[in-house]
Amino acid sequence: MSSGWKNSGLMKSSKSKLWFLLAPALVFLILPLYGMFAAVRSSINGNQGLTFTYYVQLFQSERFLSSIAFSVRTSLVATVIAIIIGLIITRLFHTYLDKTTPRLSVWLPMLFPHFVWGYLVILLLAETGLIAQIFLVVGWIDGTGQFPVLTRDPYGLGIIITYVWKEIPFVILMLLPIYSSIPTSYYDLVKTLGGRSWEQFRTVEWPHIQPVLIETFLILFSFTLTAYEVPALLGTTFPEMISVLSYQWFYGGILEERPLAFASMVFVSIVILTLTLAGYFYMNRRRMRAMRGRL
Amino acid sequence: MKRFYFLLFVSIFLLIGCGNTNEQSSNSFDEITSQPWSEIEEAADGTTVRLYMWGGDEGINQYLDEWAIPHLKEKYNITLERVPMDTVKILQKLQTEKKANKQDGTIDIIWINGENFKNAKKNNLLAGSFTDKLPNFNKYYQTDDPALTTDFGTPVEGMEAPWGKVQFVFHYDESKIDEPPASFAQLQEWIKSHPGKFTYPNATDFTGNAFLRHVLYAKADQPSDIYNEPLDEEAISGTANKMWGYLNNIEPDLWRSGEHYPNSLTELDKLYSQGEVWMTMGYNEARAESLIEQGVFPETTKSFVMEPGSIGNTHFLSIPFNSPNVKGALTTINYLLSPEAQLAKYKPNYWGENTPISLEKLSEEMRKKFKAVDRGDSVISQQKLEESFLPESEAAYVEWMEEQWFNEVVQE
Numbered sequence: 105m106s107s108g109w110k111n112s113g114l115m116k117s118s119k120s121k122l123w124f125l126l127a128p129a130l131v132f133l134i135l136p137l138y139g140m141f142a143a144v145r146s147s148i149n150g151n152q153g154l155t156f157t158y159y160v161q162l163f164q165s166e167r168f169l170s171s172i173a174f175s176v177r178t179s180l181v182a183t184v185i186a187i188i189i190g191l192i193i194t195r196l197f198h199t200y201l202d203k204t205t206p207r208l209s210v211w212l213p214m215l216f217p218h219f220v221w222g223y224l225v226i227l228l229l230a231e232t233g234l235i236a237q238i239f240l241v242v243g244w245i246d247g248t249g250q251f252p253v254l255t256r257d258p259y260g261l262g263i264i265i266t267y268v269w270k271e272i273p274f275v276i277l278m279l280l281p282i283y284s285s286i287p288t289s290y291y292d293l294v295k296t297l298g299g300r301s302w303e304q305f306r307t308v309e310w311p312h313i314q315p316v317l318i319e320t321f322l323i324l325f326s327f328t329l330t331a332y333e334v335p336a337l338l339g340t341t342f343p344e345m346i347s348v349l350s351y352q353w354f355y356g357g358i359l360e361e362r363p364l365a366f367a368s369m370v371f372v373s374i375v376i377l378t379l380t381l382a383g384y385f386y387m388n389r390r391r392m393r394a395m396r397g398r399l
Numbered sequence: 400m401k402r403f404y405f406l407l408f409v410s411i412f413l414l415i416g417c418g419n420t421n422e423q424s425s426n427s428f429d430e431i432t433s434q435p436w437s438e439i440e441e442a443a444d445g446t447t448v449r450l451y452m453w454g455g456d457e458g459i460n461q462y463l464d465e466w467a468i469p470h471l472k473e474k475y476n477i478t479l480e481r482v483p484m485d486t487v488k489i490l491q492k493l494q495t496e497k498k499a500n501k502q503d504g505t506i507d508i509i510w511i512n513g514e515n516f517k518n519a520k521k522n523n524l525l526a527g528s529f530t531d532k533l534p535n536f537n538k539y540y541q542t543d544d545p546a547l548t549t550d551f552g553t554p555v556e557g558m559e560a561p562w563g564k565v566q567f568v569f570h571y572d573e574s575k576i577d578e579p580p581a582s583f584a585q586l587q588e589w590i591k592s593h594p595g596k597f598t599y600p601n602a603t604d605f606t607g608n609a610f611l612r613h614v615l616y617a618k619a620d621q622p623s624d625i626y627n628e629p630l631d632e633e634a635i636s637g638t639a640n641k642m643w644g645y646l647n648n649i650e651p652d653l654w655r656s657g658e659h660y661p662n663s664l665t666e667l668d669k670l671y672s673q674g675e676v677w678m679t680m681g682y683n684e685a686r687a688e689s690l691i692e693q694g695v696f697p698e699t700t701k702s703f704v705m706e707p708g709s710i711g712n713t714h715f716l717s718i719p720f721n722s723p724n725v726k727g728a729l730t731t732i733n734y735l736l737s738p739e740a741q742l743a744k745y746k747p748n749y750w751g752e753n754t755p756i757s758l759e760k761l762s763e764e765m766r767k768k769f770k771a772v773d774r775g776d777s778v779i780s781q782q783k784l785e786e787s788f789l790p791e792s793e794a795a796y797v798e799w800m801e802e803q804w805f806n807e808v809v810q811e
Contacts, residue, residue: 107764231675340658342805343656356603358801
């Protein structure tokens with residue numbers, strides 16, 4: 105009886121402690137959560153109560169569908185390339201990167217905001233940019249018209265280049281601690297058993313880095329999918345990235361289009377949320393299996 | 400735990416407290432405007448006035464920073480603060496404040512016209528009618544001139560005061576083009592024979608939209624079929640089809656084969672200054688002057704207008720519903736409408752734009768000063784401007800154009 109008292113008392117205090125610990129997070133979440141709630145509400149609020157017409161309108165709009173396809177493709181390509189290059193660099197150089205100076209040089213690009221980086225890409229790669237001018241002087245091209253269109257182009261090349269360039273350091277930042285924590289004895293074991301570089305990667309590194317890679321992918325993909333500034337600077341008139349389109353619907357001066365902006369952003373949020381949950385459950389399942397020794 | 404509940408209650412009370420300040424009566428604006436003018440001016444002494452306006456033009460910003468702000472300080476002891484912001488965003492901000500019932504805003508004056516005025520008026524974002532109170536407006540302006548009483552087809556009803564008047568012109572580089580096209584048909588020929596040397600800004604851009612409306616005017620039997628009629632999509636479908644036909648016809652020979660349109664006039668200006676394209680355009684017939692002086696445009700830049708004419712409009716200053724300093728705002732607007740402020744704005748060194756003031760109402764001396772202003776070589780003659788003047792169509796055309804251009808030209 106007395107122990108029961110004690111127990112429930114403990115439970116209670118730990119519960120209220122939990123509330124205290126959560127309170128700061130809740131305070132910070134009030135605004136974003138309210139924003140999210142207001143966006144959902146504006147996207148389903150018709151003249152007479154609840155309506156899904158905006159979503160129907162959205163999925164009938166060719167402009168929206170091409171925008172979604174373009175955004176997903178561009179973000180996917182940029183993220184995958186950044187991860188592959190970041191992984192290769194980390195693999196090759198992680199022993200050097202443990203020292204401070206080389207590490208700082210890799211992270212230098214992180215100091216610049218995305219917008220500045222996008223502008224640098226324009227200054228370098230536009231048809232009247234620095235590289236085109238150099239090509240012209242050297243004589244590789246006869247006029248700036250011959251230089252390939254790399255910025256404000258319909259394939260999103262400019263956007264992809266900017267993000268790849270900018271996110272590689274982030275990939276390295278995420279992978280470096282993992283690589284430096286892998287005990288060298290694992291490698292020795294693979295070598296003793298006659299394994300080559302590929303086996304080393306597959307059996308030693310991959311199980312370690314896979315969860316981080318999934319995490320990095322999710323962060324970069326959702327960031328690129330919803331970013332505004334770089335696509336607005338480097339994107340073309342059509343197709344547009346989804347955030348540029350939503351911005352135009354929101355600020356376009358046509359008040360009837362405003363709910364479409366909310367609907368499209370809510371849709372994108374749902375996509376990202378689904379992806380994150382899928383990643384979470386996938387990793388959890390692996391963890392459970394690993395705990396039962398069935399990896 | 401107790402402490403947690405305490406904090407919760409305190410924050411709830413604070414939130415409720417914040418929302419409880421909307422007791423101010425809504426007719427206080429009428430009360431203020433019914434006071435004698437001298438009292439309004441006296442009360443404005445020593446106050447701060449915040450003017451929110453589009454900040455994308457250096458000449459305009461310089462006019463305010465280097466001329467208007469010091470003169471206001473000297474004459475009325477008013478501190479004018481210029482806050483650069485896109486007009487649509489200003490309205491967005493007001494709309495949010497309206498929703499939150501915030502009666503004490505941060506904006507005293509907004510620079511506004513066209514669809515923005517229409518939307519602001521429709522959503523009750525403006526304080527009310529005030530122009531008949533302004534001494535300078537009544538004394539020096541033709542108060543019943545349709546160019547001042549309607550704004551893109553929307554009746555002004557005294558809710559905004561005319562600050563300036565501009566007309567749309569095209570710019571070209573004389574060293575590259577001998578004879579600019581005189582009509583849209585000739586422009587089409589010119590584009591065909593000079594592929595990649597012409598483009599126009601996106602339809603969501605103010606200037607790009609105006610270019611498109613010129614094409615619409617040109618394809619109608621009479622321009623007045625458009626500007627005298629409210630938007631009726633069915634009635635103009637024939638004209639609209641001719642316009643889309645024209646635009647699609649020139650598209651392959653535009654800069655970058657029409658795959659990308661400049662997002663803004665600034666982007667087009669940049670292409671022009673780099674020699675990528677040979678023509679640019681814009682509202683304000685004297686726009687090129689300050690750009691030439693700054694070395695952005697080549698010195699051989701000249702202007703031209705084409706048949707059937709050039710669209711002109713008036714732009715205005717207005718007071719939002721929750722201006723914290725109405726008296727300061729009234730005094731400032733009245734001063735910005737005065738002959739000396741208009742004269743300084745007319746001179747090409749800062750802004751160089753035309754004035755809505757009636758020259759015949761000015762004193763002999765002042766009229767001479769206006770006539771003596773040399774607007775610069777790139778500005779076409781006042782007579783030519785007046786001959787080719789076309790009024791603005793109803794604001795609904797602007798929105799219609801924004802939407803349809805995308806479907807008809809870009810996605811095709």
